[in-house]
Amino acid sequence: MNKSLRQLFLVSGLVVSALGMSAPASAALPFFSDKKDEVPSLAPMLEEATPAVVSIAVKGTQTSRQQVPEMFRYFFGGPQEQTRERPFRGLGSGVIIDASKGYVVTNNHVVDNADEITVKLTDGREFDAKKLGSDEQSDIALLKIDPQDLTALPLANSDEIRVGDFVVAIGNPFGLSQTVTSGIVSALGRSGLNIGGYEDFIQTDAAINRGNSGGALVNLHGELVGINTAIFGPNGGNVGIGFAIPANMMKSLVDQIAEYGEVRRGLLGILGNDVDAGLAEAMNSQVNIGAFVSEVQPDSAADKAGLQAGDIITAVNGRDLNSFQELRAKIASMGAGAEVELTLVRKGKEMQVDVVLDDATQTxxxxxxxxxxxxxxxxxxxxxxxxxxxxxxxxxxxxxxxxxxxxxxxxxxxxxxxxxxxxxxxxxxxxxxxxxxxxxxxxxxxxxxxxxxx
The missing domain is CATH 2.30.42.10 (PDZ domain)
Incomplete structure (x- = not known):
């Protein structure tokens, strides 16, 4: 594993935050006091938001496999592999997204292999949680608890967030429940980090540490914009570079889990890579960023929609693309059968193409x-x-x-x-x-x- 990969650590229990667009100075934001003798405060917003962020404790058993050397199998017989089981405990964070149904979203790595999952609310109540389903590739899991007088976080439209918007992370770092940190959106559409299979992260400098995974990243209106998932930390601690799964991506995945018990990924049916200056020059294109289509697979959704090798996809549903990895993550998070509008450039001409996605999980x-x-x-x-x-x-x-x-x-x-x-x-x-x-x-x-x- 190279040095850059060693510096990327999953953080069990990250808080997810919902990022919204920064409001102009004249807007009446919910955290500002209307009393002249008081300074601006996030407290009013947090009093509404924090009851929706929960602590998650897990217990389980991990199974490890070890290859038995050939010489020992020869002398003593037995299988090629030996398995060992050992108990584990863990702490993380979660967010209530539907109070009436008792739905709690967290990271898959928080509850993976857990035999017992306990959700603790800010008022001290504890519930046994049932895992309805999870998706390892996008690191999302959906839990269900008894819907008794719960508070849920409203979802922001994460496609509308901008670099520079203020955000707040709420979670359970190091077991310190209801810890709140603040920062801004540092970057959007982060991918190529080798954290998971599908990467389209919001980057933030709000302090995130171990135990924050699955927690909330919220905007100044107390709306959920993302689920915090990982940090970049050479020493395993916060250095101001954290990553969250966008709320829109999370919502699409969770809806599929709630309906089918699994994620039924959409499939476009293309191969390709990122657009850079060298590729743009070779293709005589004025477009220097986006997703380059190197091959369209026969009878795929892309083929049926008329995509061609050499096309450069620049936007999905009107939102600009930075890379092929970002395109891959956005398409994969959409369900099979979803209708998608792609903006592409072909031989210098921009056009829009409507695609109905295939099912990537066909048997x-x-x-x-x-x-x-x-x-x-x-x-x-x-x-x-x-x-x-x-x-x-x-x-x-x-x-x-x-x-x-x-x-x-x-x-x-x-x-x-x-x-x-x-x-x-x-x-x-x-x-x-x-x-x-x-x-x-x-x-x-x-x-x-x-x-x-x-």
């Missing part, structure tokens, strides 16, 4: 849609004989590129370049992000092997 696809070297294989979500989830080769054409590459029927692909994959969606995303030589980790019966795509 079976033709592998050629993912990578040319896999042509001839049909892939499906499945698991190996030990019950490990992965991508199974359900059909294979004799003499096909996939067969010549070394795949066999009933192979289960469980990793790409040492990154674990459990579904077709994760497999596709891992291949999209991979460059150069690609090594597939394959389970074949009782054996584990690597197949290399060059």
């Amino acid at each position: 079976e696809i033709t592998a050629a849609q993912i990578h040319p070297a896999l042509e001839g294989a049909t892939l499906a979500n499945g698991q190996d004989k030990a019950g490990n989830a992965g991508v199974i080769v359900s059909e294979l054409e004799r003499g096909s590129p996939a067969a010549r590459f070394g795949l066999q029927p009933e192979d289960v692909i469980v990793g790409v370049n040492r990154n674990r994959v459990t579904t077709l969606s994760e497999f596709r995303n891992a291949l999209d992000e991979a460059s150069g030589v690609i090594a597939l980790n394959v389970k074949r019966g009782a054996s584990t092997l690597y197949l290399v795509i060059r």
